[in-house]
Amino acid sequence: MAGEILIKPDLQFVKRVMAAGGDTVKKCYQCDTCSVVCNLTPDEKPFPRKEMLQAQWGLKEVLSAPDIWLCHQCSDCTVYCPRGANPGEVLGVLRQMAIEKYATPPLLAKAVGDPKFLPLLIAFPMLLLLFLLKIMGGMGIKVGENLVHQGIAIPEGKIIFAKLFPTLAVDFIFVPAFFFAVAVLGKGVLAFWQDINAPHPWRVKVEGNLVCNLIATLKDILFHNRFRTCETTYTRATNHLFLVFGFIFLLIVTTWGFINEWVLHHDPPYFLLSPIKLLAMAGTASLLYGIWNLIKERQANAEKAGYGSYYDWFLIYVIFVVGATGLLAWLFRLMHLQILAYPTYFLHLTAVFMLFFYAPYTKLAHFVYRTAAMLHARMSGRGF
Amino acid sequence: MNADNKILVIGGGMSGLTAALEAAEAGSQVIIAEAGPYLGGRVAQLHRYFPKLCPPTCGLEINFRRIKENPNISFYTMAEVTQVSGSAGNFDVTVKVHPRYVNDRCVACHACAEACPQWRVNDFNYGLDKTKAAYLPYDLAFPQQYVIDKSACRGDCGQKCLEACAYDAIELHMTTKTLNFNVGAVIMASGWELYDATKMDNLGFGQVANVITNMQMERLAASNGPTGGQILRTSDQQPPKRVAFVQCAGSRDENHLAYCSYICCMASLKQATYVREQDPEAEIYIFYIDIRTPGRYEQFYWKVRDDEKVHLIRGKVAKITQEPGTDNVVVVAENTATGNKQSMVFDLVVLAAGMVPSTKASPFPLPLSYTPDGFVIQELLPPGVYAVGTLKGPLDVTKSVQDGTGAALKSLIALGRRS
Numbered sequence: 001m002a003g004e005i006l007i008k009p010d011l012q013f014v015k016r017v018m019a020a021g022g023d024t025v026k027k028c029y030q031c032d033t034c035s036v037v038c039n040l041t042p043d044e045k046p047f048p049r050k051e052m053l054q055a056q057w058g059l060k061e062v063l064s065a066p067d068i069w070l071c072h073q074c075s076d077c078t079v080y081c082p083r084g085a086n087p088g089e090v091l092g093v094l095r096q097m098a099i100e101k102y103a104t105p106p107l108l109a110k111a112v113g114d115p116k117f118l119p120l121l122i123a124f125p126m127l128l129l130l131f132l133l134k135i136m137g138g139m140g141i142k143v144g145e146n147l148v149h150q151g152i153a154i155p156e157g158k159i160i161f162a163k164l165f166p167t168l169a170v171d172f173i174f175v176p177a178f179f180f181a182v183a184v185l186g187k188g189v190l191a192f193w194q195d196i197n198a199p200h201p202w203r204v205k206v207e208g209n210l211v212c213n214l215i216a217t218l219k220d221i222l223f224h225n226r227f228r229t230c231e232t233t234y235t236r237a238t239n240h241l242f243l244v245f246g247f248i249f250l251l252i253v254t255t256w257g258f259i260n261e262w263v264l265h266h267d268p269p270y271f272l273l274s275p276i277k278l279l280a281m282a283g284t285a286s287l288l289y290g291i292w293n294l295i296k297e298r299q300a301n302a303e304k305a306g307y308g309s310y311y312d313w314f315l316i317y318v319i320f321v322v323g324a325t326g327l328l329a330w331l332f333r334l335m336h337l338q339i340l341a342y343p344t345y346f347l348h349l350t351a352v353f354m355l356f357f358y359a360p361y362t363k364l365a366h367f368v369y370r371t372a373a374m375l376h377a378r379m380s381g382r383g384f
Numbered sequence: 385m386n387a388d389n390k391i392l393v394i395g396g397g398m399s400g401l402t403a404a405l406e407a408a409e410a411g412s413q414v415i416i417a418e419a420g421p422y423l424g425g426r427v428a429q430l431h432r433y434f435p436k437l438c439p440p441t442c443g444l445e446i447n448f449r450r451i452k453e454n455p456n457i458s459f460y461t462m463a464e465v466t467q468v469s470g471s472a473g474n475f476d477v478t479v480k481v482h483p484r485y486v487n488d489r490c491v492a493c494h495a496c497a498e499a500c501p502q503w504r505v506n507d508f509n510y511g512l513d514k515t516k517a518a519y520l521p522y523d524l525a526f527p528q529q530y531v532i533d534k535s536a537c538r539g540d541c542g543q544k545c546l547e548a549c550a551y552d553a554i555e556l557h558m559t560t561k562t563l564n565f566n567v568g569a570v571i572m573a574s575g576w577e578l579y580d581a582t583k584m585d586n587l588g589f590g591q592v593a594n595v596i597t598n599m600q601m602e603r604l605a606a607s608n609g610p611t612g613g614q615i616l617r618t619s620d621q622q623p624p625k626r627v628a629f630v631q632c633a634g635s636r637d638e639n640h641l642a643y644c645s646y647i648c649c650m651a652s653l654k655q656a657t658y659v660r661e662q663d664p665e666a667e668i669y670i671f672y673i674d675i676r677t678p679g680r681y682e683q684f685y686w687k688v689r690d691d692e693k694v695h696l697i698r699g700k701v702a703k704i705t706q707e708p709g710t711d712n713v714v715v716v717a718e719n720t721a722t723g724n725k726q727s728m729v730f731d732l733v734v735l736a737a738g739m740v741p742s743t744k745a746s747p748f749p750l751p752l753s754y755t756p757d758g759f760v761i762q763e764l765l766p767p768g769v770y771a772v773g774t775l776k777g778p779l780d781v782t783k784s785v786q787d788g789t790g791a792a793l794k795s796l797i798a799l800g801r802r803s
Contacts, residue, residue, distance in 0.1 A: 031632070031673040032718045035725055036702035037586060043725040046718055080586060080702060082637030 009058035021309035022093035028052040028085040034077035039229040042382040048087040063098040064195035069373030074230030075305030089306045096311045099365045102188035109361040113311040125353035154342045159333045161345050167261050177357040184360035189368045206379035217375045239293040246287025253280045288323040315363040321351040390567040391795050397425020399773035400573030401447045402788030408456040416459035417479050422525040431605035433781050448526045468750050472768025477565045483558035485532035490553040492528040499548030504536035509603045513610035518545045523608045569768045569795040576739040576774040579634045588704035593619040593711045595733045598651050605658040617732045619711040624731035627659050628715050630701040631672040635738035645738030646778035649676045652736045653688045668694045671701045671717050739778040
């Protein structure tokens with residue numbers, strides 16, 4: 001034997017895996033069907049069999065294993081598992097716990113995964129926004145030609161969302177929220193990168209240029225080359241791609257809007273057929289199409305691939321609400337329905353805040369950890 | 385004789401024959417109803433069987449002789465039990481005997497088969513070859529009597545057979561006969577079917593050439609099989625140099641058979657010796673989750689394991705495809721001892737398919753209690769009804785024989801109580 005390995009089982013860890021939706025983990029009898037049917041795994045030390053074993057035995061270092069992130073939860077393993085041990089679901093739970101492990105503060109990640117805290121998580125941005133409205137009303141901020149901000153009330157006249165939340169106010173909340181999320185994610189992914197490169201018995205050395213490999217990895221991700229090798233949930237890759245491109249378009253729109261506002265001093269709302277508006281429409285459509293199909297697909301495949309955990313669904317619904325309220329607020333504005341447009345816009349901001357501010361704690365954080373893991377796999381010659 | 389001394393045995397395989405003979409030799413009147421056209425069941429299809437690894441004739445022939453010599457036994461082949469009513473000591477049983485179209489004047493001269501223009505898939509050889517529509521189930525079939533498969537023998541096919549027969553043995557207008565018996569006890573011994581390997585869509589059976597089942601392997605190795613006992617691959621009739629055995633093909637899998645089929649590990653180890661005896665160069669790979677060698681079979685496992693050309697790899701095969709451009713088979717498995725997922729190419733792949741109780745496909749005409757897997761629960765059977773062998777759970781021949789003797793004794797006790 002090349003050096004002894006002392007394993008330290010942690011019973012509490014196993015119990016937490018089981019409580020978080022991985023209740024089937026102990027059914028695994030290590031037959032190895034999962035690693036064989038998986039189209040994504042490298043051939044050397046394939047997943048998810050070894051992760052199932054680590055989870056079963058309470059070896060919590062599995063949370064810093066890059067392989068749990070190489071899994072895209074195709075659920076091919078779950079479909080063929082002879083014991084109903086649902087490796088796909090279990091690895092999903094491990095990823096949730098890994099996000100929690102690398103998040104600061106971890107408590108917030110726990111809250112995101114626990115339905116009990118949902119009202120609190122919704123109430124926080126709502127109260128924040130209401131508080132902002134209240135203050136702005138009191139300050140007598142001018143929001144139009146002859147209009148002063150009216151506090152918590154539906155503004156009169158032509159619908160301009162800036163009458164409710166002036167761009168400065170939106171930026172005042174969302175720019176810090178955005179940078180907070182970036183900072184937490186950055187801290188987490190750095191710690192993760194350190195962990196996967198730390199000296200331990202299973203370490204694989206990385207080689208090559210970080211930037212070049214990162215670009216190659218991002219290209220891989222952008223076209224979902226890996227994801228598309230899934231069999232059972234093949235359509236999931238396509239729908240996810242729609243979602244990703246929806247996000248990318250809307251990110252461009254937001255940046256563009258930011259530049260318009262602060263560099264070019266050009267206020268929204270924009271002309272209906274302006275390029276920025278068209279891009280926004282395309283982005284929204286793509287996002288909604290993607291998320292709607294992902295929901296449908298999850299429900300259709302629930303029997304075979306598992307329904308997914310509350311943690312998964314939290315993100316799915318937040319994205320759905322972001323898309324739906326964005327679309328509806330726009331439609332209501334065009335229909336001149338003040339009474340509906342402004343509250344919908346308020347909900348939209350609430351949902352967007354939840355999406356960004358909670359990003360390091362929700363499943364959304366997967367995009368940094370998975371990117372890091374795929375980069376690591378590429379640089380350590382694991383075929384990614 | 386009244387019902388009190390009569391026993392109906394359903395199934396004429398090894399367990400049923402044993403139960404019938406033991407009871408008859410103890411003085412009971414026994415009726416055997418066998419669904420197939422011959423007695424001997426699955427054992428007759430094997431090349432060799434445990435524990436002595438002798439050919440099936442060595443156990444079956446003596447039983448057939450005991451039947452011939454014993455006036456207490458009457459048997460019906462192609463017989464289906466359609467109705468059972470009454471209670472212990474007094475069962476009314478209806479048996480439908482399906483037409484064989486050949487009567488007992490048949491001397492098995494083969495003239496009808498030679499004249500017969502039509503072919504049928506040979507189920508005795510698990511579809512590996514075809515026979516004429518007029519056929520003898522296998523060379524040593526008991527009774528030595530041909531059968532005409534009417535579903536395959538259409539048009540003037542029957543007439544041609546009839547004309548060829550010099551013994552007036554063919555009766556094309558034979559019909560289903562309904563027989564009624566009054567018996568005191570019923571022994572169910574209808575055995576098992578091989579699990580349908582096409583249901584495992586990732587193992588390629590029926591799609592990938594040269595992927596066969598373990599029972600097909602028995603037929604390939606048997607001297608009365610489709611290749612005269614030479615193990616040849618099905619696509620090109622070449623002897624395989626590299627053979628893989630895929631254990632738990634359907635067994636221990638809640639998507640297929642949730643239970644361990646008990647015999648497949650030993651069957652594969654045994655079949656490894658078939659290949660090794662025929663070709664000293666042949667390499668064998670056995671992919672397994674656990675090698676299970678119940679009872680005293682451990683030593684046989686040691687013997688096979690110590691053969692340097694036999695490689696036991698711990699890791700289940702979950703993907704089987706055709707090697708592009710050839711008839712070879714690609715098998716994917718992870719060797720869990722080394723943690724490497726490998727694709728290996730083989731000439732022939734044998735799926736160690738499992739056992740399904742026959743009552744799953746054709747339920748017994750009595751409301752019985754079954755396990756979720758379809759096995760009969762002995763403890764919940766009505767008084768006077770006994771189940772034997774693989775109906776209650778996967779079992780090997782030795783244990784089935786012992787169980788048959790046990791059932792005979794239980795029936796005798798049940799009859800004795802009432803007389």
